[in-house]
Amino acid sequence: MGDDGPTSGPPGKAEALATELAALRASAGDPSFRKMAERSGCISHTTLHEAVKGIRFPSWETTREFVKACGADEVPWRQRWEELKGLTPAAPIVEAPQPDVTEAEDVRLAPPGKRRRPKRRTALIVAGAVVVVLAAVATLVVTGRLGSVAPAVDVGARIKGDNTKFVGDVTVPDGTAVRAGATVLKVWEIQNTGSIPWHERYLQRMDLPPAPGACRTPDRVLIGDTPPGDHVMISVPLTAAGQPGRCWIGWKMVDASGREFFTTRRPVYVLVTVVP
Missing domain, CATH: 2.60.40.10 (Immunoglobulins)
Incomplete structure (x- = not known):
């Protein structure tokens, strides 16, 4: 896998990401860029070095290999990269359940007393209700109105519950x-x-x-x-x-x-x- 090269980013964000990547490298023992390239196996030491210069905003492929070469978890770094890049995760689109024509016809043609419930429509309605409930719970968590929910815990915390x-x-x-x-x-x-x-x-x-x-x-x-x-x-x-x-x-x-x-x-x- 190769690197697709640095990409453009919002002004000032390239230096911010470069500074944070440099801090990550320092916390990993300050390995040489050649050593990091060896650990990656798919990106050059020159490209890794460019990532901490802060001149151009690096691609996610470059950032990911940099993070992996430092032994860090790429998930939070992906979130940080998207934040600095100015990307906003797309909200899920929930479509209203549509009537199933085949099942509607089946109901009309079935003998009296033996009509079957349109199971697919019922399942879609239930799924929609679940989405609404989950959204309500999420709102309560965000606004702090759900007292039984514990505060978020940092995954890297040495002590459980610390953040x-x-x-x-x-x-x-x-x-x-x-x-x-x-x-x-x-x-x-x-x-x-x-x-x-x-x-x-x-x-x-x-x-x-x-x-x-x-x-x-x-x-x-x-x-x-x-x-x-x-x-x-x-x-x-x-x-x-x-x-x-x-x-x-x-x-x-x-x-x-x-x-x-x-x-x-x-x-x-x-x-x-x-x-x-």
Whole structure:
């Protein structure tokens, strides 16, 4: 199977996907692109390298092979790729049941007292009723009016019932220009969307130890105690590198011993442009 080449995407989305793929590669041990191409067996190391440059939006085939070469689950990445690409899954079309002519004639011709019920029509009506019921249940789940339904659980959670949601960048949006050597305070907002209270949790920098000349930050920062449903602000001071360039640092939620809570969840990150 070959790659059909990079595709166009919404402005700015190519860089966002490139940044997240680079974070995935870093979390997988930063394998070389040649090694990743060997694992894939159907895409070149040059194409894989292009995917993290952020110049053009990569095709799903390229993204899938990149994700597989890093040992990650392609399902959430497919959803993320479609989200950035601007694709919206088509809603299912439910057609109204049509009368079955053959069965209607059969009813008219059957002897009195032995007419058969048109089973196909009955089955279609039942199926339609099921669709309506399921839609109603889905609405209750989404709006939170079905009290017996438990909150969604992240499939990569180490603890059953645990989950997290990234809400947004409070300060220092992606791409912010920071002068070389200057210090800024990055703040994220995240939410505890699971059923487990958070206590003694941290955000830990992924690229430890940092490379020489990289932007400087603490190795980890404390996340305040956060009950289920609550939001929390997490701050980390960042000192820009001494030379101009792009500075990207990913962070994952860990316990006191450094073990990740969400192994498959994309990291939160800070991305700044260091200027003279």
